[in-house]
Amino acid sequence: MLVLVVDSSTPAVTAALAEVADRGVAMRARRRAVDAKAHGELLAPAVAAVLAEAGAEPRDLDAIVAGVGPGPFTGLRVGLVTAASMGQTLDIPTYGVCSLDALGLAAGGGRVLAATDARRKEIYWAAYDGGARVTGPDVETPAVVAERVAGLGVTAAVGEGAHRYAGVLGLPVLDEPRYPPAAALVELAAERVLAKAPGERLTPLYLRRPDAVAAAGRKPVLR
Template sequence: MLVLAIDTSTPDLVTGLVDTAAGTVTEQILPDTRRHNELLTPTVQQVLAQAGTTFADLDAVVVGCGPGPFTGLRVGMASGAAFGDALGIPVHGVCSLDAIAHQLAGRDALVATDARRREVYWASYQAGQRVAGPNVQAPANVTPGHPVEVVSVPAHLAEQLTAVDGNAEQVDLAPTAAALVAVADLDNPAPAPLEPLYLRRPDAKEPAPRPKSPAIPEVQ
């Protein structure tokens, strides 16, 4: 099975082609781009060309559904859904934090990503299974609820996770194509519709209605 994997839940742009039968991965990760909308489709095309395949060869799409910021998630999920609809193939949504935790080989872990506004998106895992989260909170308020062996967190936020044992190993991981595919239920031919994990409202708000001018007469 050839699976296209996409994640735009973090500042990194993750795209990759995973051949589940051969166990091969062709991947491009563009770190800290913040240009997901501009670069996603050209990067997918580059990945397919590098692997010697085309869109018509794909069997499924896997998309990271966050948690993440509204604009970033919308780009990846809308693109993944469009590819799946155009090709008539299933599109599987997965929690992006699960894809990071998968890389920690089943260890008891806390996974956190930068949510901006002095907050983090986080979830905790025991034996590879998510037991808390995903949530969004200030780092000082994150309580995994169990001892953790390893913490995946951006380096500039690590010291703010005060409830985590300081002896825990620290790493800074992002989703990868292989991990996204690994946590997806590819055996389900009819996955549920994509559901973004925004966890908070977008920055954009509808303007408040303006009061009616007294100069405008009432019309019966």
């Protein structure tokens, strides 16, 4: 089954094509560009590029897998809107995966902290044991996270947030992956894809309110 994978939960804009079968997952094409301010400009061309590289058309897709965050409001919304609109247009199922889970799975065995940059001097984080999440996701300052994982037996950290705040977290940081890998995202959804499970609503994990919010109400006009 041919699956499109997208993730825009971090500064990395990711698009990939994967073949999902009973024997496993095979990546056919992938693109990644890192630019925190250009998610909207980068994702559509990346999707077109992976389809072209694989010699496929949108109508050849059987499903779409999207990283649902956590991530900053604007960037995360780009990937999810793209995935949802394509799924609806093509009448194929969409499946969501926590983007931190992809980092945790790709990190391998042991107890690992996965962290991405949440801005405002905070990180999105979750802890994993052998790729399985044991706590999180949450958003907090690196100092608070360091205190929380101290009693969890975490021995290493992974992700761009871990690199950014390595000195505060006080953990060895793995060089890779820094961003949610497409292969791990689709692997986490492979069982649902193969079972042809009903498509899911792609609900974003914002974990906090966006920087810009609508006014609570109209101010009275004084005359």
